[in-house]
Amino acid sequence: MNTLEAIIIAVIEGLTEYLPISSTAHMIFTGSLLGIEENNFVKMFEYCIQFGAILAVVVLYWKKFFDFKKINFYLKLVCAVIPALILGKLFSDKIDDVLEKPEIIAIVLVLGGIVLLFIDRFFKNPTILKEENITIKQAITIGFWQCLAMMPGTSRSAASIIGGMQQKLSREVAAEFSFFLAVPTMLAVTVYSLTLKTWEEGDLKMKGYELLLSNSEHFGLFILGNIIAFVVSIFAIKFFVGVIKKHGFKIWGWYRIIIGTLLLIYFYFFQHK
Structure with missing residues (x-):
């Protein structure tokens, strides 16, 4: 991976992480x-940026994350992330080995798009219009919904937003809680990738931070990728919130269907030759 490729992947991550369109799928297809x-470095780069x-969520919602008087907010996030930590540890690598194939991911994009076309009809008359009214039980339920994103192409954002709306959250509150939940979830993924997961590099086995520090170019790309993902994510979050307030989720459903279909055509006619 060269510098330009790292920049492009980081832009894709920043644009898609908080949209219900699967950042993982977009990074895999872009690559x-x-x-x-x-x-292994490319895989770790995609996880860790x-x-x-x-950081974009923490900066945009800094009043939420640094209001230490509202312990219940942190408690809800901790409870909501537990299902992903447990199920991710048990099944994530196995699911990736089976399902991380471009054609399957493209199909999941299309199927998820069809769901998004109708989500606003499925979950009408929300009763929770503020994050403060979300209960611990509802937060945990949303956390289990988020685990659907272990299937590549599903989208962590889409899964947790749908889970939120199923729990009677308004679409705006469901989207914002999805942003909040992303912080401990992705922080756990990053820490695991850097400090606990063993990566094979030729005949060597090393932890993520060792792989990162083994090459000065790797470290530079890692820093650059995170900076770009941070900046782009700030604009993407503001854009997404504005769109769902006005138009709901249908536009993202059509986007997933179109992109997924085009990718299926591409892989069928060009990759199988």
């Missing part, structure tokens, strides 16, 4: 279209 070699996206 494939650019011809980026899929090695989520840290920049995390």
